[in-house]
Amino acid sequence: MIRQPIITVMGHVDHGKTSLLDRIRNTTMAGREAGRITQHIGASEVPIDVVKRICGPLMSKMGADITIPGLLFIDTPGHEAFTNLRRRGGSMSDLAILVVDITKNLEPQTYEAIEILKEYKTPFIVAANKIDLMTGWIKQDTNCFSDSFPKQSKSVQEELEAKIYTLIGTLSEAGFASERFDRVVDVKKELSIVPISAKTGEGVAELLMFAAGLSQKFLGKRLEIDPGEPGVGGIIEKKEEKGLGITIDVILYNGTLRVNDNVAFAAQGGVKTAKIRALLRPRPLQELRESSGKFIYVEEVSAAAGIKLSGSGMEEALPGSMIISTDKEGYENDIEAELKEVFTSDKTGIVLKADTIGSVEALSKLLGASGVKISKKGLGNVTKRDVLDAFSMRATDPSNAVIIAFNVGMEEDAELESHAAGIDVLRADIIYKLMDDLKEWMERQRQGERKMLEQTLTFPGMVLVLPNAAFRMSHPAVFGVDVLAGRIKPSYRLMKENGEVVGSIKEIQDNGIGKQEARKGESVAISMDGITFGRQIRAEDRLYTYISSDEIRELKFKHADMLGGEDIELLDRLADINRLARERS
8 A cells, every 4th residue: 555655844934834835725824823833743634636636737748647645744843853753763754845935045944954854864855935025026827837937027037047046056065966846857866946935826736746756756665554554653742622532643654543442652651551532534634733623533544644543541642752553563662762762861961841752852953963962851841850950060060050941831839949049941932942042041151151261260471571661669569561472460470481480460550540451462560569670570571471280281171262373382382481490490
C-alpha cells in the first residue's frame, strides 16, 4: 500500500508558512495563535482529487500522472528547528517546502531550517513567496505561475528574475545548486524554486504538482507500508473535547491503528498504556487542531494521517511522545530510549522547562547549536526546585544561572523564591522571543563579567617617566609619564626593567582631574607612596606593570579575548623580565 507523503512546511517567521496552507485549505488558521506563529505542529490532509483539481490544466500540459493518495502537510511551529515529531534515527518528513519571502531572501532562521534539512537529508522545494509584492504586479485569475508570469509587464518580470537570481546565489553560498522550477535540468542535483503568492494563489498549482511529483518519483519504497503492521506515530497535543473527554492528536507515520487497540506512550511516571475507544479523522482540508465536531468517526486508520484518539488513560500522555501499538515488539524500550535521548542533560548549564517533549527536544537542539549547555530539562510549570537548581549553578557557572520556560506557567512559591534568590526566569510562548531573550540575557551577563574582570585583573602596561616633569619628590612622589603600551590603573604595581618592584600607583591625574585608567598614547601624572623621585625612579626610566607569572598565564589562556596583539607581546616581555629576575635571585 502506498501512503501519502508527509510534507513539512518550514521557513522564517512572517515569510508565509501558514498563509500558504490557508490558501491550499481555504481556511483562516493564520493569526489565531500567539504572535501569528503556529506554536504546535498542525497537520492537514490534501486528498489527491484536490491536488488534481488545482493542478489539472498544468498536469495535462506537462503530461503528469499523479497516483499517490494525497499529501499530508505539517506546519512547523514557531521555529524552523522545532522537530516535534521525528521518527527514531531520522526525520518524519518525507519532503519539505522551505518558504522564503522573495523580497527578503534568506534570513537567520531560514539558514537554521536548511541546517536541519541537511542533517536529516530531507529533500525540499523552495517556495519563493510574495511575488505579488513586486512593483506593478497584476493578479491573474489563475493558480499557475506559468500562466500569470507572461502576462506581467517587462519591468515586473525583470524585477522578479533579479530576486530569483539573488536567491539562487544565496542558496549557492549555503551549499545548494538551485534554479527556477521550469529551468531545472536535474531535480536530483538542483533545488527547484517555485515562485508563488500565498495571498493570490498564483504558483500554488506548480508547488503542489512538484510536491506530489517529486514524492511519487523519488521516495519510492519509503511510501510503501504494510497496513497490517502495528501503528507508530507522534503525539501533537492533548486537549479536552466535548463528549469525548481528554483526547490526543497524533501524526501516524507507520502502520495502522484500530479502535480497541492498546497503545503505549510516555507519561510523567514512565511508559503508560491506554485502549483506543474512539478514533477520529478531520474532514478533508480541515485542520487537525480545529474542533466544533468537524471529525469523522472511523474504525481504523493507516499511515500517513493526522488523527484524534480518545480513551481512558490517555490523559496521562505527554505531548511530543511517540505513540506505539503494544502489538509492536519492544515498544517499551523504544519509548524509554527516546525519553533518555531527549532528556539527557549536562553537568552544568541553564534550567529548561517546556510544555511538551517536542518543545524540550527542539529547544535542546537550538541551545546546543548556540553552544548553550542545559543542566536540567523538565515539563510543566517552573517550580521552587527549579529555582534552587538554577541558584546552585551560580556558584560554579554564574553565566548559566537562569531558567528559560517555553509556554508554561510559574508556581507562586517559585516566583517568590526567584525574586529572593535573584534568579531570572525568561518566559515566552513564542520560541523566537525566548531565544532572543536568552541571547540578550547572556550578553548582559558577559558584559557584567567583563566589567568585573576589567576591575579585578591586572593588564599589561608600560610607561616612560618624562624629563622635567617631577611635581613632587616624595610623600607621595608625583611625576609625569607617557603610556607607551597597554594601560595603567590606580593600585597597579610598577617595576623596572630589571624586575625590581618600586611601588604602587596611588592616583592618576590628567590636568588635575582624577582618572581610573590611562591607555597607550596618553600623558598623565601619577602619584606613588614609598619612593623618592631621583632615587628609586628617575627621568627616562621605563616602568612596567608587575604581573606574576601565574597571572600572565591566566590572562593569555583564559582572557585572551580581552587582549590585543600588542598586549600579548607586552605580556611576553613581562614574562621575560620575571624569568631573568628569578635567575638573578
